[in-house]
Amino acid sequence: MRVAIAxxxxxxxxxxxxxxxxxGFDVVAQCGDADELxxxxxxxxxxxxxxxxxxxxxxxxxxxxxxxxxxxxxxxVGVLVLSQYVELGLAMKLLADSAEGVGYLLKxxxxxxxxxxxxxxxxxxxxxxxxxxxxxxxxxxQRDDDPLTDLTPRERDVLxxxxxxxxxxxxxxxxxxxxxxxxxxVSTIFAKLGLPSTGTESRRVLAVLxxxxx
Amino acid sequence: xxxxxxxxxxxxxxxxxxxRSTVVEAVAAAGLVAGGISFTLALRSDEVAGQLGEPLVxxxxxxxxxxxxxxxxxxxxxxxxxxxFGPLMIAAGFTNFFGTLVWSHxxxxxxxxxxxxxxxxxxxxHVFLAFPNGRVRERSVRLLLVAAYTxxxxxxxxxxHFGEFGPHNLIEQDVNPGVAESVRxxxxxxxxxxxxxxxxxxxxxxxxxGRPLRRSLSLLVDAFGVGLLMLAFxxxxxxxxxxxVAQIRWATFVTxxxxxxxxxxxxxQARLARSALTGLVVELRTDLSPSDLRDALARxxxxxxxxxxxxxxxxxxxxxxxxRPLDLVTLGRGRATTLIDRQGVRVxxxxxxxxxxxxxxxxxxxxxxxxxxxxxxxxxxxxxxxxEELRGSRARVIAAGQKERKRLERDLHDGAQQRLIALxxxxxxxxxxxxxxxxxQARLDQARQEIALSLAELRAVAHGxxxxxxSGHGLHVALxxxxxxxxxxxxxxxxxxxxxxxxLEVAAYYVVSESxxxxxxxxxxxxxxxxxxxxxxxxxVEIVDNGVGGADTEGGTGLRGLADRVEALGxxxxxxxxxxxxxxxxxxxxxx
Numbered sequence: 001m002r003v004a005i006a007x008x009x010x011x012x013x014x015x016x017x018x019x020x021x022x023x024g025f026d027v028v029a030q031c032g033d034a035d036e037l038x039x040x041x042x043x044x045x046x047x048x049x050x051x052x053x054x055x056x057x058x059x060x061x062x063x064x065x066x067x068x069x070x071x072x073x074x075x076x077v078g079v080l081v082l083s084q085y086v087e088l089g090l091a092m093k094l095l096a097d098s099a100e101g102v103g104y105l106l107k108x109x110x111x112x113x114x115x116x117x118x119x120x121x122x123x124x125x126x127x128x129x130x131x132x133x134x135x136x137x138x139x140x141x142q143r144d145d146d147p148l149t150d151l152t153p154r155e156r157d158v159l160x161x162x163x164x165x166x167x168x169x170x171x172x173x174x175x176x177x178x179x180x181x182x183x184x185x186v187s188t189i190f191a192k193l194g195l196p197s198t199g200t201e202s203r204r205v206l207a208v209l210x211x212x213x214x
Numbered sequence: 215x216x217x218x219x220x221x222x223x224x225x226x227x228x229x230x231x232x233x234r235s236t237v238v239e240a241v242a243a244a245g246l247v248a249g250g251i252s253f254t255l256a257l258r259s260d261e262v263a264g265q266l267g268e269p270l271v272x273x274x275x276x277x278x279x280x281x282x283x284x285x286x287x288x289x290x291x292x293x294x295x296x297x298x299f300g301p302l303m304i305a306a307g308f309t310n311f312f313g314t315l316v317w318s319h320x321x322x323x324x325x326x327x328x329x330x331x332x333x334x335x336x337x338x339x340h341v342f343l344a345f346p347n348g349r350v351r352e353r354s355v356r357l358l359l360v361a362a363y364t365x366x367x368x369x370x371x372x373x374x375h376f377g378e379f380g381p382h383n384l385i386e387q388d389v390n391p392g393v394a395e396s397v398r399x400x401x402x403x404x405x406x407x408x409x410x411x412x413x414x415x416x417x418x419x420x421x422x423x424g425r426p427l428r429r430s431l432s433l434l435v436d437a438f439g440v441g442l443l444m445l446a447f448x449x450x451x452x453x454x455x456x457x458x459v460a461q462i463r464w465a466t467f468v469t470x471x472x473x474x475x476x477x478x479x480x481x482x483q484a485r486l487a488r489s490a491l492t493g494l495v496v497e498l499r500t501d502l503s504p505s506d507l508r509d510a511l512a513r514x515x516x517x518x519x520x521x522x523x524x525x526x527x528x529x530x531x532x533x534x535x536x537x538r539p540l541d542l543v544t545l546g547r548g549r550a551t552t553l554i555d556r557q558g559v560r561v562x563x564x565x566x567x568x569x570x571x572x573x574x575x576x577x578x579x580x581x582x583x584x585x586x587x588x589x590x591x592x593x594x595x596x597x598x599x600x601x602e603e604l605r606g607s608r609a610r611v612i613a614a615g616q617k618e619r620k621r622l623e624r625d626l627h628d629g630a631q632q633r634l635i636a637l638x639x640x641x642x643x644x645x646x647x648x649x650x651x652x653x654x655q656a657r658l659d660q661a662r663q664e665i666a667l668s669l670a671e672l673r674a675v676a677h678g679x680x681x682x683x684x685s686g687h688g689l690h691v692a693l694x695x696x697x698x699x700x701x702x703x704x705x706x707x708x709x710x711x712x713x714x715x716x717x718l719e720v721a722a723y724y725v726v727s728e729s730x731x732x733x734x735x736x737x738x739x740x741x742x743x744x745x746x747x748x749x750x751x752x753x754x755v756e757i758v759d760n761g762v763g764g765a766d767t768e769g770g771t772g773l774r775g776l777a778d779r780v781e782a783l784g785x786x787x788x789x790x791x792x793x794x795x796x797x798x799x800x801x802x803x804x805x806x
Contacts, residue, residue, distance in 0.1 A: 009628065009632045011632055011633065011636040012632055012635060012636055012639075015635075015636050015639045015640070018643075019639065019643065022643075053686070054627070054682070054686065059624070059686075060685055060686040060687070061686045061687050064686075064687070084627055084631055084673065084676075084682075085673065085676075085677065085682060085683055087683045087687070087691055087692070087694070087695045088694050088695045088698050089683075089687065089690065089691030089692070089693075089694035089695060090683070090687060090691055092694070093691070107631075107635050108635060108638070108666060108669050108670075110635060110638075110639050111635060111638035111639045111641070111642045111662060111665070111666075112642065113639070113642045113643065113646065137695065137698050137699060138698065141698050141699075141703075142700060142701065142702050142703045142704075143703055144703050144740075144741060
């Protein structure tokens with residue numbers, strides 16, 4: 001899998017590149033700013049771009065703009081945005097149209113190498129990866145009339161993992177249950193929340209997020 | 215009280231002495247003699263009886279015209295010796311007299327009178343265009359006057375050369391009535407055009423001035439305009455054989471002599487203004503607010519364009535009553551400035567119509583009467599300017615603090631946070647290499663947990679120092695997360711442009727965050743709304759909850775700090791918190 005990294009902190013850029021290399025990725029570009037990244041995205045066939053949200057020159061929203069541009073102009077390239085703060089509003093901007101091939105994670109997640117590498121793979125494959133903080137913010141949000149109270153604790157766990165972008169297999173592995181059991185949980189949750197069932201896992205992410213945000 | 219104040223008129227050249235009384239008397243006597251001569255000539259002239267109509271009417275009107283200009287010119291000269299307007303009016307009066315010599319039966323005076331016949335209307339044009347100081351500054355107007363004088367004298371001499379003026383014409387050479395008649399038509403038409411152009415100049419000047427004229431002045435300028443219009447009409451009528459030329463001539467004489475009359479009325483009003491002064495004193499005795507002082511003075515001095523500039527020594531500038539600095543140089547363009555001192559200390563400057571310089575006693579009396587009120591207003595202006603200065607410095611202090619916070623947050627982001635993440639990553643990779651040593655792996659994993667906790671804490675600290683998402687992505691994105699984490703369900707409405715100015719975004723952000731924190735701590739509310747909108751030049755931030763109300767708005771630094779931020783940007787923060795009625799916080803911050 002071919003990956004490009006845009007991160008202005010040298011320490012992290014090197015670390016990321018090393019861990020992805022060891023995990024079997026082909027790191028084709030290491031960029032210090034968004035312009036360089038866009039140049040590489042246009043020049044090389046890529047599976048996924050990992051983008052720091054804060055990039056030079058102003059360290060404000062250059063990274064986010066680059067990520068949105070890649071999603072618009074190179075839909076086949078997965079985009080994983082990394083940040084030292086995760087914000088619901090930004091997640092919504094990134095996932096405005098679809099949850100396919102997009103991820104938004106706290107930088108801290110890098111150090112859980114296995115989890116991180118599987119998130120990168122998932123995004124490169126067209127799936128999604130949403131930081132647990134975002135999902136827990138949404139799940140624990142105060143509501144006038146909270147429909148989530150109808151869910152059992154196990155169903156809640158499955159809902160959270162679904163929202164983070166996990167596949168049925170991923171959920172099964174995490175919760176140490178069978179995929180058949182996961183499928184059952186998923187259909188119960190959709191029924192309880194009154195959501196129409198959707199086809200792909202990334203569409204499922206969008207449906208769950210939209211529900212949680214409403 | 216009145217004796218403590220003094221006013222000095224800062225008019226350039228105002229020091230020139232008025233004409234001596236012997237000069238005034240001599241000119242007045244000459245004017246009377248001239249009037250007498252015109253009167254006699256008119257009654258005895260065949261031409262007057264034949265062509266101009268009633269000799270007695272014409273005689274009286276000629277005398278009226280001569281005397282009104284000479285006498286009013288004398289008054290103007292005495293009042294404003296620095297101005298050339300008075301002497302110019304006197305000259306116009308005597309020119310009119312020389313013009314009437316055309317009714318003489320002797321060759322020399324007749325020839326002089328005839329040659330000057332059309333100079334008279336041009337001199338009137340000159341007077342009207344040279345108001346108020348007797349000088350013409352605009353190049354185009356000077357050219358107009360030169361052309362008018364040339365046409366009046368030059369073409370008249372040409373006509374006299376070709377005859378048609380009877381036996382007393384000394385210049386007559388080869389008689390040719392046809393040529394003379396054509397030249398006359400051209401001459402009359404041209405002078406009419408000059409008069410109409412003169413009206414144009416008056417209108418243009420008035421439009422350009424922009425400021426309202428004192429009433430006596432606007433009447434005077436109107437009189438000038440009507441006079442010129444009558445002249446143009448008279449000459450066109452004479453050139454192209456219009457009816458009632460004699461009657462139009464009478465009406466023109468009357469109109470032209472009106473201008474000095476209006477001028478005199480203006481001067482007479484100066485006397486009447488003493489009664490307005492009494493009104494001012496009465497007004498001052500009531501509680502006249504500093505902002506109404508200007509209006510009261512403007513009424514008393516009958517100058518709607520009047521402006522007051524208060525002297526603020528500590529800022530080394532003049533300012534309006536609100537303490538806003540004024541530039542006296544630009545403001546005083548085309549106006550006179552009177553400086554007002556009290557007990558030797560500068561209080562204010564009065565910017566007024568230059569014509570007020572004719573009434574120095576009135577000006578001095580009015581400013582003296584208003585002395586204490588002016589001093590009060592000056593103090594208010596000084597106070598306001600001081601407050602404004604304070605607001606500015608508070609805004610600068612807050613901005614400097616904000617800048618420092620941003621820098622700290624950047625340092626944390628680029629330094630400690632990045633190093634900790636890299637360290638944690640290093641530990642994890644080490645952990646994977648130690649698959650054979652579970653004990654070491656467990657300890658490394660524990661170390662990583664510690665780092666994760668530190669990172670979470672550091673993130674909270676960094677966010678507390680400065681919310682990076684706000685400067686990176688604006689108010690809407692920043693509020694979205696804040697509201698999602700609020701202790702009660704919050705309905706968020708944001709209707710502003712993508713990005714606002716940073717100090718404004720920061721202030722609005724903290725107003726919302728502090729209010730939501732308060733709702734969690736004190737309000738016992740079950741829901742709240744946050745509404746941020748941009749309307750009518752303001753960004754309005756409003757947070758309303760349905761809690762118990764009765765919040766403590768005095769104690770604690772939270773609300774005070776918010777008010778500081780909002781007020782430093784020229785806005786205001788208000789809190790309604792009736793017991794049992796919920797709490798509503800509203801910040802309004804000016805924003806273009």
